[in-house]
Amino acid sequence: MTDTVPYYEDFTEIKKKIWSMLTNAVKDRGSPFRIPVFICGNQSDFDGRIVVLRKADETNNLVQYHSDIRSDKIAKLKANKNAAMLFYDKEEKIQVRLKVECTVNHENEITKESWSKTQHISRKCYLVDNGPGTESDTPTSGLKPELDNFDYTKEQSEEVIKILLLFSVKLKLLSGFI
Numbered sequence: 001m002t003d004t005v006p007y008y009e010d011f012t013e014i015k016k017k018i019w020s021m022l023t024n025a026v027k028d029r030g031s032p033f034r035i036p037v038f039i040c041g042n043q044s045d046f047d048g049r050i051v052v053l054r055k056a057d058e059t060n061n062l063v064q065y066h067s068d069i070r071s072d073k074i075a076k077l078k079a080n081k082n083a084a085m086l087f088y089d090k091e092e093k094i095q096v097r098l099k100v101e102c103t104v105n106h107e108n109e110i111t112k113e114s115w116s117k118t119q120h121i122s123r124k125c126y127l128v129d130n131g132p133g134t135e136s137d138t139p140t141s142g143l144k145p146e147l148d149n150f151d152y153t154k155e156q157s158e159e160v161i162k163i164l165l166l167f168s169v170k171l172k173l174l175s176g177f178i
């Protein structure tokens with residue numbers, strides 16, 4: 001008996017398996033692939049951070065996540081659109097490393113559609129007064145107390161579309177497995 005599975009040995013099966021894990025992670029909050037590390041930067045300054053995978057589209061070879069337009073990574077991506085995403089599933093023992101080319105979507109149909117699918121709870125992160133990574137003299141969530149308690153209306157959160165940034169990340173290359 002061997003515990004080898006088709007997606008260990010066959011390139012077509014490997015690709016199929018990876019896309020099924022990416023697609024599943026968009027729906028499954030418990031999937032480890034749901035929170036990959038996104039790495040970008042220039043020649044002398046690279047930075048990685050956790051993001052939430054919001055879309056995986058095999059047909060168009062792209063993945064997406066949301067971010068805040070005020071984030072420092074925008075300037076980095078303007079200077080260099082090449083980036084990387086790293087996923088690991090401990091149970092499956094599968095690591096996926098993506099080399100990606102990033103497109104920033106802002107205040108367009110893509111961001112509107114994606115925002116409409118976002119749940120009330122997830123919108124909270126975008127209601128902060130200042131952008132992510134802003135220095136503060138005191139520890140803070142960045143949210144006013146009423147917002148911290150989820151006390152905001154759909155209309156208030158609709159305003160947020162103006163600062164939502166969406167990366168459609170085009171997968172250029174798929175490398176690394178297990």
Ligand SMILES: Cc1cc2nc3c(=O)[nH]c(=O)nc-3n(C[C@H](O)[C@H](O)[C@H](O)COP(=O)(O)O)c2cc1C
Nearest residue numbers: 035049050051052065066067068071072073132133
């Ligand atoms: C579980 C988790 C999910 C996160 N999801 C996102 C996300 O989808 N998009 C995002 O820009 N930042 C997300 N963050 C915050 C980033 O990891 C990072 O702290 C923030 O973006 C500020 O850094 P940056 O501006 O360099 O990206 C998440 C953090 C955690 C812990």
